[in-house]
Amino acid sequence: MNETVPETVPPPVIEMQGIGKSFPGVRALHDVSFAAKAGEVHALVGENGAGKSTLIKILSGAYRPDAGTILLAGAPVSFQHPVEALRAGISVIHQEFSLLPERTVAQNLFLGREPVKRGLIDYTAMRAETRRVLDLFGAGGRIDPDMLVTELDVASQQMVEIAKAISLEARVVVMDEPTAALNEAECEVLFGIVGKLRDRGTAVIYITHRMREVTRLADRVTVLKDGEVATRFDTRPAPDVIVRAMVGRDIADFYAPRATREEIGDVVLSIRGGGNAALRGIDLDLRAGEILGFAGIQGAGRVALAMALIGHRPFTAGKVYLSGAEVAFAHPREAIRAGIGLVPGDRKAEGLTPMQSVRDNGMLTARAFAGLAATHKANHHTDLAGMDRLLDSLEVRAASYDQSIGSLSGGNQQKAIVARWLALKPKVMIFVEPTRGIDVNAKAGIYHLMRELAREGTAILMISSDLPEVIGAADRILVMRAGAIVSEFGPGPTEAQIMLAATGETEAAA
Template identity: 75%
Template sequence: MTDAPVIEMKGIGKRFPGVVALEDVSFACRRGEVHALVGENGAGKSTLIKILSGVYRPDDGEVWIDGRPVAFRHPVEAIAAGISVIYQEFSLLPERTVTQNIFLGREITRNWMLDSAAMCAQTRRVLDMFGAGRRIDPDALVADLDVASQQMVEIAKAISLDAKVLVMDEPTAALNEAECRELFETVDALRAHGTAVIYITHRMREVTRLADRVTVLKDGEIAARFETLPEPSAIVHAMVGRDISDFYAPFATADELGKPVLSVLGGSNDALHDIAFELRAGEILGFAGIQGAGRVALAMAIFGARPFESGTMTLAGDSVRFTHPRQAIRAGIGLLPGDRKGEGLVLMQSVRDNGMLTPRAFGNLFSSHRKTAFTDLAGMDRLLDQMEVKAASYDQDIRFLSGGNQQKAIVARWLALKPKVLIFIEPTRGIDVNAKSGIYRLMRDLAKEGAGIIMISSDLPEIIGAADRILAMRGGRIVAEHPSGASETAIMLDATGEQEAAV
């Protein structure tokens, strides 16, 4: 790492009608440095990055690259200057291949013809840089990839530009533990290569693992700068004014747990083998495992989207067998998908309309929304109020809400159906630290009201912090049970099979 900044933003100010988004913000990143930029949603991080990448022009201040002032009029100019951004929301074309997406707008030609072989070879080389080449085919359609693989393609696309500055906005939001480790190794390699990395995340363990320096934004201003890596609690205090230990609600006590509300015995299909567990009323049950362990497949089986082919399932004492999600919904099971925007929301409809829609057609789980299951407008507004959904109006398009408020609106939808069991898949993906705490406490409140909560997350610390029990999965099987507060090491040894290998 050198002392000279490759990019420097001096006194940046940006205003929108009625809103001061940034006020006198200065930020720099050196070659070979990972500079973490953190803050709650709405703190100004995205606006600052959009100014750096040429999406917005600042009202005040200057951007310097390699010691010279620049004034980008278009993102293409920023890319040409060596600024590459991986945005949290995917910018891929689903009906194009991985290779076509990576080389979009800069295709390689030979004798006036597209050189597909050369582009495919380079795509494979970039994917291999961080271990994704083993499972992502350069000729595969992006639409056929899961969320984690699509995120890997976004990273590969940015890396392929050989940028001076690489901005990563929540890059691990869709990745499991193993993929996160691969990403961290890639960031280390980029740092060693001299690339300046601006790393935006809500996960403190990523900051402590990767960052050389930390800058905290709050309400459009610099709240704190840390020239050396501090304790996570210091960063959290600068962001939200309270300690990280306050984020999780207390675990359920023995007398708060009721009778089993859901039980599965011998549940199997093409992805699951001999699944057996009980979920009690008032309990948050966490499922941990690496990508492909079977956690999401289990959720889909319980929800009837990918039914069990054998075994038995009991819901509130009654034997049930679901072959379609409609049956599960009517019986009292709700599910919040991991891809909130792609599968759980109709972004161009209002907050209220989204709360009143129950998915009926499940081509891609939540690919279509046709059936209005709740017609009491005032009742829905009361539920949205109960969830403390922050919006200018419930008539506002839900796409304008923060991730945490979008998640709360989906919960309100299910509360209208009075579920016995709620399944949360990646409940805090893309949600800031303060909003995460609200989601954890919401889950605990739902459990206290008698619901059984299933929590599936790739963020192992949140599973440990929020779940009353943790079941580790591997290869479509439940392989171990851990109590609340178990260690990451113990869970991952079971989830990866390394425990058995060591015996």
């Protein structure tokens, strides 16, 4: 009689058992267990401060755990340095890029492991392999291996980070907010890459605040809350189920009610025939109390429009009217003095001085435009005590406003940047990617803050690559393509309608 031999189940590629980590006065992780199998995508989600980053830093060798064990393919490992984890096959794509800006794309991909031929670096082989990896997800046509990283836009830099991890042929790939800088089309390419990694047996740990990505990609989901495992899902739950596990409320509560007709006032900003090297024939009206959303694929002209309005890359054609008076801004200072403020899409590179205090970051514009701020003393936000009151009113969470702003969560950093502009009482506020890289609970705070500003009479222009965000937060949506406004939607269009307009497929169908 033949006996059935029980099938041997291979151990997870990576397993973390009972991980604990504390810092002075803070317990970051307590008894956290997490595992990822070969050929699966395991989503790790939670609010900022839940412990995700600490857990990944332990996995990658940046931190040593106070308690617990790490197993790689069933064998205990202990990494003293991130290089050791990398050599063991664990590659982390951080949200904050680790690329060297003055090196080429190829040099960044092969940093520290350059191919050698006859004692010299084989640049031909390095370029060829770089091109092969970039071609895997359709970036080879627009990213040349010999381009300097500093010449690339944010989305292209994100692609290079992903290519770097793939080129290492890692057994475990950790992706931390990989789509934060990507548009819809690039996200689709990334999702295809995640699928290819899964198919070839790579364990993918996927960290994101975008619930639709979790429900689309993840085979399993682990939710962290306050440094502990709140719950696990062995299937793909609905977004509402994940959000409730994270923050205890539904997605529907995240967006403030849209403006009523009575709340939308007169036209504050008008553009007629606006154009420059990146824009053509821009016509729009923005009203007080309105949130006007802009959608479109990367390079459609949305950010170029923001830069033109703030005077960074000015309009060279057409006319701009602010409160009925014609204006022309040749420099951001002129736009700011006229009453236009901008919250940039890359807050760390363009919006913050990370080593300075929260308070000093909030005071930057008031100090730079002291004369202008003096005219707004009714705000009482143009001195240090007034800034503290403003930061309090925006519910900026910090142990002290004297601490460096770089130590705050993304959502609190974003609120501090908004506080900076509110001290000047702008007529128009431009938000570029307002919730990039912040958790779902902090996103809700930003949405409600934007709506509150609108109800106080500020005209808001919002540019976002997150379609649910545009649909949920905006009163009206303009879609751009190839530097022009091609469609307008009232409240509540579908994502499909917007994408068809953004890609030109609506015209093709017609």
